[in-house]
Each structure stands twice: as structure tokens, then as C-alpha cells.
Amino acid sequence: MTLIQALESGRPVAVFADGENVRYFLDTPAGVIHLSTPVSQWQSLAGRFPSLDWFERAISEETGLIPAGRDNLKPLRRHDLPYAFYRHPDLEVHQVPVGPVHAGIIEPGHFRFSVLGERVQNLEIRLGYQHRGMEKLFTGKALDQAILLAERVGSEPVAHALAFCRALEAATGTQPPRRAQVLRLVLLEMERIFQHLGHLAGLFTDIGYSFAAVQIGKVRALAQGQLEKFCGHRYGRNALRVGGLWIEPDLITLRSVQDDLEALGQEAAEVLGYALENPMVLDRMRYLGEVPLEAALELGMVGPAARASGVAQDLRQDEPLCQPFNPVVRPGGDVLARTQVYTEETRVSFELIDHWLSDLPDGPVHSDITLSDGEGWACLEAARGEVFWFVRLDDGKVETARVVDPSFKNWPGLEVAMGGEGLPDFPLCNKSFDLSYAGSDL
Amino acid sequence: MSAVLLLLLAPLFTGCLKWVKARLQNRQGPGPLIDYFNLLKLAQKSYIVPETASAVFLLGPSLSFLGAVLAATMLPVFPGLSFTGDFLLVLYLLNLGRFFQALAALDSGSAFGGQGSYRESLVAVLTEPGTILALSAVALSSQELSLASLAPLSAQNLLVYALALAALLLSLVAEGARMPVDDPATHLELTMIHEAQLLDHSGPLLALYELASGVKMLSYLALASLLLPLSHVLAFLLMVVLGLAGLAIIETYGVRLRYLRLPDLLTYNTLAGILAMLGVVLRFRI
Numbered sequence: 001m002t003l004i005q006a007l008e009s010g011r012p013v014a015v016f017a018d019g020e021n022v023r024y025f026l027d028t029p030a031g032v033i034h035l036s037t038p039v040s041q042w043q044s045l046a047g048r049f050p051s052l053d054w055f056e057r058a059i060s061e062e063t064g065l066i067p068a069g070r071d072n073l074k075p076l077r078r079h080d081l082p083y084a085f086y087r088h089p090d091l092e093v094h095q096v097p098v099g100p101v102h103a104g105i106i107e108p109g110h111f112r113f114s115v116l117g118e119r120v121q122n123l124e125i126r127l128g129y130q131h132r133g134m135e136k137l138f139t140g141k142a143l144d145q146a147i148l149l150a151e152r153v154g155s156e157p158v159a160h161a162l163a164f165c166r167a168l169e170a171a172t173g174t175q176p177p178r179r180a181q182v183l184r185l186v187l188l189e190m191e192r193i194f195q196h197l198g199h200l201a202g203l204f205t206d207i208g209y210s211f212a213a214v215q216i217g218k219v220r221a222l223a224q225g226q227l228e229k230f231c232g233h234r235y236g237r238n239a240l241r242v243g244g245l246w247i248e249p250d251l252i253t254l255r256s257v258q259d260d261l262e263a264l265g266q267e268a269a270e271v272l273g274y275a276l277e278n279p280m281v282l283d284r285m286r287y288l289g290e291v292p293l294e295a296a297l298e299l300g301m302v303g304p305a306a307r308a309s310g311v312a313q314d315l316r317q318d319e320p321l322c323q324p325f326n327p328v329v330r331p332g333g334d335v336l337a338r339t340q341v342y343t344e345e346t347r348v349s350f351e352l353i354d355h356w357l358s359d360l361p362d363g364p365v366h367s368d369i370t371l372s373d374g375e376g377w378a379c380l381e382a383a384r385g386e387v388f389w390f391v392r393l394d395d396g397k398v399e400t401a402r403v404v405d406p407s408f409k410n411w412p413g414l415e416v417a418m419g420g421e422g423l424p425d426f427p428l429c430n431k432s433f434d435l436s437y438a439g440s441d442l
Numbered sequence: 443m444s445a446v447l448l449l450l451l452a453p454l455f456t457g458c459l460k461w462v463k464a465r466l467q468n469r470q471g472p473g474p475l476i477d478y479f480n481l482l483k484l485a486q487k488s489y490i491v492p493e494t495a496s497a498v499f500l501l502g503p504s505l506s507f508l509g510a511v512l513a514a515t516m517l518p519v520f521p522g523l524s525f526t527g528d529f530l531l532v533l534y535l536l537n538l539g540r541f542f543q544a545l546a547a548l549d550s551g552s553a554f555g556g557q558g559s560y561r562e563s564l565v566a567v568l569t570e571p572g573t574i575l576a577l578s579a580v581a582l583s584s585q586e587l588s589l590a591s592l593a594p595l596s597a598q599n600l601l602v603y604a605l606a607l608a609a610l611l612l613s614l615v616a617e618g619a620r621m622p623v624d625d626p627a628t629h630l631e632l633t634m635i636h637e638a639q640l641l642d643h644s645g646p647l648l649a650l651y652e653l654a655s656g657v658k659m660l661s662y663l664a665l666a667s668l669l670l671p672l673s674h675v676l677a678f679l680l681m682v683v684l685g686l687a688g689l690a691i692i693e694t695y696g697v698r699l700r701y702l703r704l705p706d707l708l709t710y711n712t713l714a715g716i717l718a719m720l721g722v723v724l725r726f727r728i
Binding site: 206217218280281284426 | 698699700703
């Protein structure tokens with residue numbers, strides 16, 4: 001299959017420069033395929049496939065190469081290169097710069113709005129304020145150190161650590177024991193629960209519905225407490241290792257986590273049930289920040305944001321332990337649809353955990369790995385969407401690590417969603433995507 | 443006397459509001475006296491003036507505070523200054539503060555100052571007619587044009603007074619920048635109306651703004667309390683408690699309106715004012 005054919009039937013999972021090649025990992029109906037082009041023949045395809053835009057910009061600023069046929073290359077993460085913001089041809093339209101320093105304690109990002117009165121004509125997002133050369137830090141690191149870094153790449157430690165481990169297990173041909181596989185997924189779903197509840201609490205805060213925000217925030221904190229009970233860390237750090245797990249929860253802990261999560265699941269469902277029936281909540285969320293299905297597909301969006309636009313794509317469909325699995329899909333692509341996806345997915349995650357913990361296989365939680373030179377990749381469904389990791393080992397150490405955080409693919413969706421909306425509705429719209437700045441900036 | 447009472451009571455009112463809200467949300471929250479400590483803390487800090495700003499930047503908080511205090515002196519919670527047409531002066535003294543606040547925010551040179559200024563001006567434009575009409579209707583129906591000598595509530599003026607009360611309470615929410623018009627607790631600059639104007643003011647300047655905003659809210663409650671058939675002090679205290687409870691409930695269980703929907707809500711304010719006026723002119727009776 002040629003590159004163009006693959007892009008026509010699918011979307012990019014990861015694109016990066018690797019030595020003399022530009023490597024494409026593409027999701028097609030036949031599964032994820034891997035293609036590569038020599039750097040000298042690298043052609044720009046972003047005009048035809050907008051989903052490649054950010055990838056091309058990232059590669060170009062990293063390597064200094066310019067793909068043939070592309071002229072308007074703006075830097076993505078670096079701030080030492082010249083950058084020209086979009087200027088609206090209509091002089092009545094004025095620009096509102098927001099950030100990177102905000103009034104609240106949130107991550108830094110710059111948003112340049114072109115507005116006519118309060119109506120947004122165009123939004124341009126500029127990130128990179130948290131670019132810390134994350135991928136380069138991996139070079140030469142032993143696995144024990146590298147996984148600590150992997151947990152700090154984005155806002156989802158478990159998902160990143162798990163994808164990192166799976167990439168290495170693919171590289172070395174290791175199969176973790178079944179008990180470890182299940183417990184890893186339990187951790188991943190617990191992470192999804194507290195992340196989703198955090199998004200939902202944030203959404204209610206942004207519309208001033210403080211009662212629901214505080215109640216959901218409480219459940220979120222208690223869910224994180226369960227994660228701490230389970231693995232010793234409220235964000236699930238230091239639990240995973242290549243080949244399995246560091247932790248070995250005993251039966252009493254497992255029972256207690258299962259019971260407490262069941263109660264928390266009911267409480268979350270109750271609060272979300274009445275909050276999402278509140279007509280004032282619906283008034284704020286409905287028809288706001290719409291991303292049509294075509295745009296979501298064109299931009300290659302992933303995760304809950306894509307599923308809220310009607311894209312039936314969730315990597316858990318391919319996860320053998322999740323079977324049978326139906327992705328939560330909503331039409332519409334507005335803030336309400338995204339909120340409903342978060343709500344429904346939280347419920348599904350509580351169910352999955354309960355199902356797994358009721359029937360946990362016995363056995364060890366770690367299998368030894370034999371370090372060998374080679375490369376491997378993995379992608380999995382984190383709370384925000386698809387996390388991709390590529391790792392190459394050399395002499396028992398990481399030689400190259402490549403990460404694509406789901407937020408990287410969803411930021412352009414926010415630009416689309418804001419077209420024609422009111423400026424005061426931006427924070428709510430932004431929150432409904434809940435994108436990670438650190439994960440995209442790397 | 444009234445001004446002193448309102449000044450002393452303002453931090454307690456805003457502090458109690460935060461405390462009651464926290465309790466309604468199942469949170470512990472800071473104690474009701476928090477805002478006295480806040481003001482004390484802010485007063486001891488230094489302040490920063492943006493490089494682009496002129497003296498207007500300092501006038502904003504000072505005149506905002508002065509306007510609110512002067513308006514409060516004319517409120518007949520306790521007998522004090524009173525003359526024909528004083529209700530108009532009270533309203534426009536409160537608006538004077540806002541005018542300079544908008545100028546100071548524009549003067550700061552930040553995009554958010556300008557944004558807060560035009561948004562709050564819009565809210566003011568939408569609120570003003572209702573407030574003026576409502577108070578004028580009450581004054582006309584009393585045939586006395588000063589706040590201290592409004593006629594007591596009776597069967598003759600019940601309708602006018604009820605409409606005026608509704609208009610004044612809506613004005614309180616809009617002028618006090620409370621939910622559902624504005625969210626005083628938000629940290630999101632783009633959604634801010636009133637708070638966006640204060641972003642560049644710090645230390646004692648911010649303290650003046652905070653105090654002025656508390657006094658302003660109490661002033662509207664005092665105006666509304668004049669319509670109750672009780673002695674002025676008693677009516678005022680009752681109104682403060684009711685206002686506190688009402689605001690706490692709205693801000694806990696309510697949802698903030700979309701900014702572009704504000705005119706829908708504030709139309710009711712004008713409508714109530716117009717109806718009250720018609721009530722006087724056409725001598726509606728129940």
C-alpha cells in the first residue's frame with residue numbers, strides 16, 4: 001500500500017524523522033501499518049491531508065528539513081524561530097492575545113483570537129512553552145530510569161508508562177504474565193476514571209455550577225485515593241515495569257478497592273445523572289463548539305473528542321482483555337456530546353474494573369526480559385485518546401524514544417470548534433477537549 | 443452612620459456568602475470573617491502600576507470606593523442626609539465608580555481590561571433603565587422624591603412596590619457581578635466581566651475595589667429594603683439575610699448564563715421598571 005492510499009483510507013498515528021528516513025505509522029482498515037520515505041524524497045502532504053500538518057511542522061523544526069511543496073511552515077514548539085500569526089483581511093476584526101500566562105494556575109499556551117465583537121472569526125493556537133526536549137532525554141537511559149521519565153511525559157502516567165513498556169516488550173519479544181496484563185489494565189481504567197471525572201468537574205466549574213463541580217471533584221479525589229491504595233501513588237506512578245509490574249496487591253487490598261470503587265461509581269453516576277439533566281447546563285453545552293464528523297476525520301482526531309463527533313474508534317476494541325467492547329460514540333461533536341462521552345466512559349471503566357477484579361488470574365506479576373537490540377512500538381487508548389510510543393534499544397539502553405500524545409492530534413480540533421463561537425465560551429470549549437500542553441510540547 | 447454600617451458590614455457580608463456557599467457545597471471553606479483578613483492582607487501589600495498606565499489607573503479604585511461610600515451615606519438605613527431626588531444621586535454615585543473603574547481598566551493597556559470594560563458597560567446599559575424607572579416609580583407613587591420619606595407599603599402601591607423590588611434585585615445581581623450574570627469565583631479571563639477589570643490592580647488598590655463592591659451590593663439591598671413594611675434598620679437586616687441566602691443558593695445550584703444571553707435576562711429588569719412606571723401613571727390597583 002502506498003503512502004497516499006494509506007492516508008486516504010486512514011489517519012496518521014505517528015510521523016517522525018529517524019536517521020535518513022521519515023517514518024509513517026498509519027492507521028488503516030487493515031490495522032496500523034508502517035511506511036518510510038527517505039528524507040531526500042520527503043514530500044509535503046499536509047495540503048491534502050491536514051492531519052499531517054503538525055507532524056510536518058514538528059519534523060521540520062527538529063531537523064531543519066523542509067518537505068518538498070510546502071511553503072508556510074511555522075514552528076510548532078520552538079520559540080527562537082520567526083513566527084507570523086494569521087491576520088484577518090477585514091480590518092474591523094481585531095486580535096485578542098491570550099496567554100501564555102493565565103489568571104489561573106493552568107498550563108501555558110498562547111491563543112490568538114481574531115474577533116469581530118465577541119464572535120471568533122479565527123483561532124490560532126501556539127504552544128511549545130513546555131518543550132523540554134523530553135524525547136532526547138531518553139537517549140542512553142537504562143530501562144529503570146527511562147520508565148520514570150515516560151511517566152512524566154504527559155498528564156497520564158499510567159498510559160504513557162504502559163505504552164512504553166509494551167513498545168519495549170515488543171522490541172524484546174517479552175510476554176508479561178496474564179495477571180500482570182489484567183492488573184495493568186485495571187490501573188489504566190482507574191486512571192481514565194479520575195481523569196474523566198477531573199474533566200467533568202472542570203466543565204461544571206467553568207459554567208459556574210459549583211455544587212456538581214465540588215461533588216464530582218470529591219469523587220475524583222476519592223478515586224485517586226483508591227489508586228494510591230492499589231499501587232501506592234495517587235497518579236499511578238512507579239507501578240509498571242517492563243515485563244510486568246512492581247506492585248503485587250494482596251487480596252484484601254483488591255477486595256477493598258473493588259468495593260470502594262463500586263460505591264464511588266454509583267455516587268458519580270448519581271451526581272452526573274441529575275447534573276446533565278439540568279436545563280441550564282444543557283443550555284450552556286448544547287450546540288457549542290461543534291466539530292463535524294468530516295472535520296474530525298480530516299484532522300485525524302482521536303479519543304473522546306473524536307468519538308463525540310461520531311468516529312467509532314477506540315483502541316480498546318483491539319484489546320483482547322476488553323472483549324466484547326463497544327466504543328462510546330455520540331453524534332453532534334458539541335460540548336454536550338463530549339461531556340456525555342466522558343460520563344458514559346467513566347461508567348464503562350467502573351464496570352470493566354469490577355469485571356476484571358472479580359475474576360483475576362493467579363500467578364506472578366512479572367516475567368524477566370532478555371535485553372536485545374531492536375525496536376518496537378505500541379499504541380493504546382488513554383483517557384484523552386491514542387498514546388503512541390516507539391522505542392529502539394541499543395546495548396541494553398534506550399537509543400531512541402518517540403512519543404505522540406493524544407493531545408497533539410486534537411489541538412487543531414479546538415481551532416475548528418471555536419469558529420463562529422463567542423469569545424467568552426472559549427474556556428468551556430477548551431475544557432471539553434481537555435488537552436494536555438505538556439504532552440504535546442514534549 | 444449608614445455609610446459606616448455598610449463599610450463595616452461589607453466584608454462580613456461577602457465573607458458570609460463564601461462561607462454559606464462552601465457549606466451548601468459540602469465544603470469546609472474559610473470562616474465568615476475571611477474577608478476582613480483578606481482586606482487587611484491586601485492593604486499591607488505594595489501595588490504594581492503597569493508601565494503604560496497614567497494617573498487614571500489610581501483614580502479607578504479610589505473613586506469607585508468613594509462613590510460607593512458617598513452613596514451609602516445617603517441611604518436612610520439610619521436617618522442621615524436626605525433631600526429631594528437623592529435616589530438619583532445615589533444611583534449615579536454608584537455608576538460614577540464604575541465609570542472610573544472602566545477607564546482604569548482601559549488605562550492598564552491589557553486586552554482583558556478593555557474586554558472587562560466594554561462588557562461591564564454593556565451590563566450597565568442594560569441594567570440602568572430598569573433601576574431608574576423602578577425607583578422613580580416608587581418615589582412618584584409616594585409623592586415624595588427622597589429615599590427617607592417613601593410611602594409605606596399599602597394596598598394602593600403593592601403592585602408598584604413588588605415590580606420595583608424585582609427590578610432592584612435583578613440590578614443587584616447584575617451590578618454586584620454575581621451569578622447568573624457574572625461568576626465572581628472564575629479564574630478564566632475570557633469569561634470574566636467585572637473581574638477582568640481588576641486583573642491589573644493589586645494590593646491596596648484591589649482592597650479598595652473589593653470593599654467598594656461589597657458596599658455596592660449592600661447599597662442595592664438597602665434600596666430594596668426601603669420597600670418592605672418594617673422599620674428601616676430591621677428591613678435592611680432582613681434584606682441582607684435574604685440576599686445572602688438567595689445569592690448563596692443561586693451560586694451553588696445555578697449555572698451561569700452564556701454571556702451573549704445576558705440581554706435576555708436583563709430585559710426583565712427593564713420590563714419590571716416600565717411596568718412599575720405604568721402602574722403609577724395609570725394608577726393600577728389590586
